[in-house]
Amino acid sequence: GAGVSQSPRYKVAKRGQDVALRCDPISGHVSLFWYQQALGQGPEFLTYFQNEAQLDKSGLPSDRFFAERPEGSVSTLKIQRTQQEDSAVYLCASSSAATVGEQFFGPGTRLTVL
């Protein structure tokens, strides 16, 4: 596609529910990133994929967070047993570079946990 797309754009979950957030990167982009953005803050890194390999998951806040990119294109960020502190905007970005390069962001998914 022309840009990075994410779905859903908005998600409301009851505490304890599992959620799955989807990212479609720019076609052909090797690298894919997930970020979490709290209100009034800059994005915080969660995890990074190069093709289907998850090379860095150091930013995932707990073992309730899981990300995958099985075919090296679409990625899913899953949050199990959601908590109120998980409420944030989850941003996905992709890059054509296998090393450090310009990142292009999707519109984000706003997750609200009640």
Added chain:
Amino acid sequence: KQEVTQIPAALSVPEGENLVLNCSFTDSAIYNLQWFRQDPGKGLTSLLLIQSSQREQTSGRLNASLDKSSGRSTLYIAASQPGDSATYLCAVPPGNNNDMRFGAGTRLTVKP
């Protein structure tokens, strides 16, 4: 650990003014620095990417400079317009990793 700071946190100017947004980072061993714009409820739009070997990049009314040795970058906006109102974020990748470290942003309001 790379820390990125942006000053000021918020800025309000009348239309037509030239303005400067500041970004500082603690680890000068960066590969590049990227400036983004974020509108309320939206994702990030890339404005300018400066490679570590470059001093500045220009796009239209925007000019970004980079001084690695002092750990600073500035974003200069000429002849500001109400449509420039948004939050501006700077980000750097730490070391040779790919994840970006972001500042908290400068929220700009340009009044007609």
